[in-house]
Every structure is written in C-alpha cells, then in structure tokens.
Amino acid sequence: MINDEIRSKEVRLVGAEGEQIGIKPIREALQMAADLNLDLVNVAPQAKPPVCRIMDYGKFRYEQQKKEKEARKNQKVVDIKEVWFRSNIEEHDYQTKLRNVIKFLKDGDKVKCSVRFRGREIAHADIGQKILERVKVEVAELSSIERQPKLEGRSMIMILAPKS
Helix, strand or coil: CEHHHCCCCEEEEECCCCCEEEEEEHHHHHHHHHHCCCEEEEEECCCCCCEEEEECHHHHHHHHHHHHHHHHHHCCCCCEEEEEEECCCCHHHHHHHHHHHHHHHHCCCEEEEEEECCHHHHHHHHHHHHHHHHHHHHCCCCEEEEEEEEEECCEEEEEEEECC
C-alpha cells in the first residue's frame, strides 16, 4: 500500500536514506513524503504500528522487476532425461547408452536409468540390478544417487543427479 491507501492512524517512519524517524501520525508522514516529492510505502503492515518508508515507489518497482528478470535469465531448468536399458543388453549398446548418461549429467540434467523387463525376464530382476549398479559405479564421479534402483512393475528405475 502506498500514500493514501494506508489506513492507519500512526506509523513508524523510516526516511529516504534508511534512517529511523520514529512514530508519526499518518498525515504528518504523508506531508513529509510529499515535501520530498517521494511516496510513503507501507513495508510492514503487520507490525504495531505499521512500518512505512519514504521512497520513490516507481523507481523501486522498476529495480525490483529488473532483478527478477535477471534472476529468471540466470536460472537453469533441470530436465529429467531417461535412458532405457534391457536386461540382455550387449556391451556395445551398453557403452553407447552410458555415453548418453554421461553427456546428460555433464549438461546438468538428471538422468532416470531404467531397465525394462519383458515376459519372463522379470524373474531375473537381479540382472537388471547388476546393470544399474554398473552404471552407478561408472558415473560415480559425475553424479550422486537421488533414488536407489527399485523395481516398479516391469521396470527397475534409478535416478541420478549431477554433482554440483
């Protein structure tokens, strides 16, 4: 709330330079802000009495929006990439998929490693466990385990997160 929107009888006033002015009636605080060609802004409405600050509200909003825009520009969106393995995977195929896992981790993305079982392969879930353990050991220096290998339905899933 700014200027005439403030509905309190008296306020704790903070000056334009951040100095404490003290508790003043709202009319006097508004007059002080008007004399400086600035706005009276309610910064802590829950306080008793509310804390108001004398500032250039337009400039404050502009700088706040600029900071938010800069923060949005610098943030990294972490995707979850999924790599499927089979329980009877050949060595070359395994190495190709492992290279993809390493590439995703280096790009800063999380990786969901899954072993899919078809038909009677589910009876040998320990083979899938060994494949995921091997992946875990080979990318240990690049990643941390976010979720240990766990059987869910016909798939065994493990989630790796890149080390920061």
